[in-house]
Amino acid sequence: MMPLVLILIGSWATYHLLTIMYNVSPFHPLSHIPGPTLARATYLPEFYYDFIKHGRYTNSIEKMHEEYGPIVRINPNEVHCNDINFIDEIYTLGGRKRNKTQHNVNHTALSKSVFATVEHDLHRTRRAPVVKFFSRGMIKKLESLIHDMAHILCDKLLSSVNEPVDLVVAYSCFSSDAISAYCFGETFGFMEREGWFSDFHTAELEILRPVYLFRFFPLFRKLARCGKYLVDYLPKDVSLMIRTLNIDFPNKILKTEKEIDEGVFRDRPTIFSSLLLDPKRKKEVDLVDEAGIILGAGTETTSWALVVITFHLLNKPELLARLHKEVSQAVEDPRHLPPWSVLEDLPYLQAVVREGLRLSYGVGGRSARVPIHEDLIYRGDWKGGPVEYVIPRGYGIGMSNRLTHHDEGVFPDSHSFIPERWLDEKNRKQLDRGMVAFSKGARACIGMNLALCEIYVALAALTLRVLPKMKLFETTVKDVEWGYDIIVPMPSPASKGMRVTISPI
């Protein structure tokens, strides 16, 4: 027995040693891309910063760019780019096929969702029927739901005068209920409860905590699928989320299927009825995983953008005053807001939203694409001279919003909240190119229209009805700045939230 164990350990060690030697050898197709030797040879630096130090590899990648230039090799098989001029080459539309890397998507257990689909063609098949549900036309039809939710949020905040409110939780209640009303036909009821508590806010963060465990040890993501058998033994909020994903959603799907078979059609479509009725829906589209990813991808991203915007408006009252003036001139009755299509044309409101999206990043970590039928040729500058790299097909190349949105050449004084930068028409094209909160190309955010509608409507309502009565409570810019990421950006672990007080008059 002992010699067999030794042979197995020896073979394992030899295999890894040979792999490391190959990774740093001139025979590796990425050998010409600069980067730290350990990162070129192994996944250890990524493992250390993302898994052990928890979601902090982006900081190291930033330092690598300072040392090695706009293109760096961040692990044996992946390149990172920090040049906005290359965005459209990486994140393309049309016939230029891009896979995701398996390593990147290993972090989610919803492996059959559009978000986690590696292969380009399969992704198209899965995405096409879902994307229709979030078209501008569909949002228009269901927009009144979002207006109702925004006013419920304002009413509830206005009645929360006795103690500080953490807007991270309050806005999460709003975005969870809004997304649920829009997609699933009924809210979760978080805003109807007494006090501010969203089961999903804590649950989602708990569920996202092991993302790097899943990325490096994908076996665990398979085990996560067994969560439904453990609902009675898990913490209450995590169990509720797992129950919703694994028990409630499948039941709703069965019910909707039955209704359709019986010819019962409801006035308001849900994502399930819309998908079940779509003739193009192929058997590869997994309704439960899609619903799960929509809930996961759509709640904390939207609410975090609103949190960041609110902080900066309260922190700089002159910005709030300017916004208030513009919105009040456009709105006759704060309780009856004009549609999103009118609000989004208000120049200062638009500038505030864009600046908030820039500083809230959307997705915290990098998102790589794999060109499968073409090599990409990068041409840029580094240390005053031209540089050129060929990124071979079959290898991942990605960018990180956290770095792109702080490109000082595009967004000077990038850590400051300056909506005015978006009003400079001469510069606007360049800013739009560097704005990737919703990503770009064929795998950009599916829920962008819904998210924008929620943000514009809620922000307009809050600006007129609540923000003039709101004050920051023991909250500083540190509470809304990037600290680390668990796919979604997170502030420093020391943060106690984005707390405010609301005065009764």
Ligand code: HEM
């Ligand atoms: C401010 C709000 C939001 C931001 C900034 C945001 C940002 C993003 C980004 C950057 C991606 C690309 C991720 C990648 O490259 O891997 C993405 C994908 C996605 N988002 Fe959003 N998102 C937001 C809200 C929403 C909402 C409200 C929904 C659903 C209703 C949603 C659903 C999705 C889905 C399903 C994907 C995967 C798309 C695909 O792979 O084809 N997101 N989002």
